[in-house]
Amino acid sequence: MDSLNLRNRIESIDDLPTLPVVVTQILQATKSLSTNANDVGKLISDDQSLTVKVLKLVNSPFYGFPQKIKTITHAIVILGFAKVKNIVLAASVFGMTKGPKNSTVDICSLWEHALTTGIVCRQLAKLRNSKLDIEEAFVAGLLHDLGKVILICNLEDICEQVSAIVREKDCLFYEAEKELFDFGHDKIGVWLAEKWNLNPDMIEGIKCHHQPQKARGDKLMAYILHAGDIIARALDVGNGGDNKIPLMDPKVAEELDLTTENLDKLMISVLAELDKAKDFFDLIHDQN
Amino acid sequence: MIKLIEDLKTGDVIKSEIKDGTGRVVVKIGSKVTPLLLKRLAKWGVKNVEIEGQEPKVEAKKVEKVAEKKPQNINKELVIRIAKKFSRVREDPFMDKLMKLTIKHLSAHAKPES
Ligand SMILES: [Fe+2]
Ligand SMILES: [Fe+2]
Numbered sequence A: 001m002d003s004l005n006l007r008n009r010i011e012s013i014d015d016l017p018t019l020p021v022v023v024t025q026i027l028q029a030t031k032s033l034s035t036n037a038n039d040v041g042k043l044i045s046d047d048q049s050l051t052v053k054v055l056k057l058v059n060s061p062f063y064g065f066p067q068k069i070k071t072i073t074h075a076i077v078i079l080g081f082a083k084v085k086n087i088v089l090a091a092s093v094f095g096m097t098k099g100p101k102n103s104t105v106d107i108c109s110l111w112e113h114a115l116t117t118g119i120v121c122r123q124l125a126k127l128r129n130s131k132l133d134i135e136e137a138f139v140a141g142l143l144h145d146l147g148k149v150i151l152i153c154n155l156e157d158i159c160e161q162v163s164a165i166v167r168e169k170d171c172l173f174y175e176a177e178k179e180l181f182d183f184g185h186d187k188i189g190v191w192l193a194e195k196w197n198l199n200p201d202m203i204e205g206i207k208c209h210h211q212p213q214k215a216r217g218d219k220l221m222a223y224i225l226h227a228g229d230i231i232a233r234a235l236d237v238g239n240g241g242d243n244k245i246p247l248m249d250p251k252v253a254e255e256l257d258l259t260t261e262n263l264d265k266l267m268i269s270v271l272a273e274l275d276k277a278k279d280f281f282d283l284i285h286d287q288n
Numbered sequence B: 001m002i003k004l005i006e007d008l009k010t011g012d013v014i015k016s017e018i019k020d021g022t023g024r025v026v027v028k029i030g031s032k033v034t035p036l037l038l039k040r041l042a043k044w045g046v047k048n049v050e051i052e053g054q055e056p057k058v059e060a061k062k063v064e065k066v067a068e069k070k071p072q073n074i075n076k077e078l079v080i081r082i083a084k085k086f087s088r089v090r091e092d093p094f095m096d097k098l099m100k101l102t103i104k105h106l107s108a109h110a111k112p113e114s
Helices: A003-011 A021-031 A037-045 A048-058 A072-079 A081-093 A107-128 A134-143 A146-154 A156-169 A173-180 A185-195 A200-207 A220-234 A250-255 A260-276 A278-287 B035-044 B057-069 B076-085 B093-109
Strands: B002-004 B025-027 B048-050
Touching: A021 A037, A021 A081, A037 A048, A037 A072, A037 A081, A048 A072, A048 A081, A048 A278, A072 A081, A081 A134, A107 A134, A107 A146, A107 A220, A107 A260, A107 A278, A134 A200, A134 A220, A146 A156, A146 A185, A156 A173, A173 A185, A185 A200, A200 A220, A220 A250, A220 A260, A220 B076, A220 B093, A260 B093, B025 B035, B076 B093
Parallel strands: none
Antiparallel strands: B002 B048
């Protein structure tokens, strides 16, 4: 199959992974200035299973709030819209896909890789004290390989072709894709992210996480995703369909100031966060 | 090679002369270690002497191994797994640094096996 046909096939997929309607509504509502905590609280609370998941995550050591948060409205007041929106998103994505049982790329391992990347990106944004919101960085990391989700769930045969090359050459998934088509999971992910109405920074980051210098405008998100993906692979949690590590773009290492000292600090904090994120990892396995 | 008095063996050949407190040579180069000389050296308070021959290789290796083990009990499987992932990018100084840091932190973080 050539690239054009692949593109046509993607365009015609009619059962794409979708976010629950309530999540889409929340994404819309949090964009509007007139929304208040009660409105969004009610939207989430109407969905019983989402409420349970969100409250579990909100109260997990990952967010580390001393007192127990009992209602969604309370969570919004304490954490703010942006954080709750991202928690809702995180609570929803793992369950939205039903990967085929015998897929060549295991969907649970992919989500573990994505979650680890999110955690690394969040710490990168935090330690760097950047203007990038740390929860935005977290969600972007979580979604950076969205294109692979589509390959696994909707384009099984293509996923198998790519995996065959990965197995044969022990190369990167991305390189195998490039061998077959002129675009890969980075572009496929963008296509879905646009349908989901994710914010433009995030979309640009997803698009360029393997070629961070190609990002237009502010490159920080792409840089953080590029580094987050590589460090998550190094830490050997989860698997995104291959067993190799791409080269870190030197410009990214320089811009993010990844000196030995800073990498040392980063790894210590990431490993501590991974321990605290058990509820997130449990969610992956509960739902797949 | 320099040997501690307690490691000297009968038959070892002295390579540097041994002098007493006044500078007088008491043991000449080329003298062989005898039980009597061992007693005298101990009496004079000599701590170590240079003798002919090279440091035995096996012993040197032993020292290295102990030194390696001391700082951390690094999990061999972990090192192999991580090194395999990095195999294509290790010539890059940054990636090599990242690999070493990863191994260091994952080893330190791993819970002791029960
Ligand atoms: Fe990727
Ligand atoms: Fe990735």
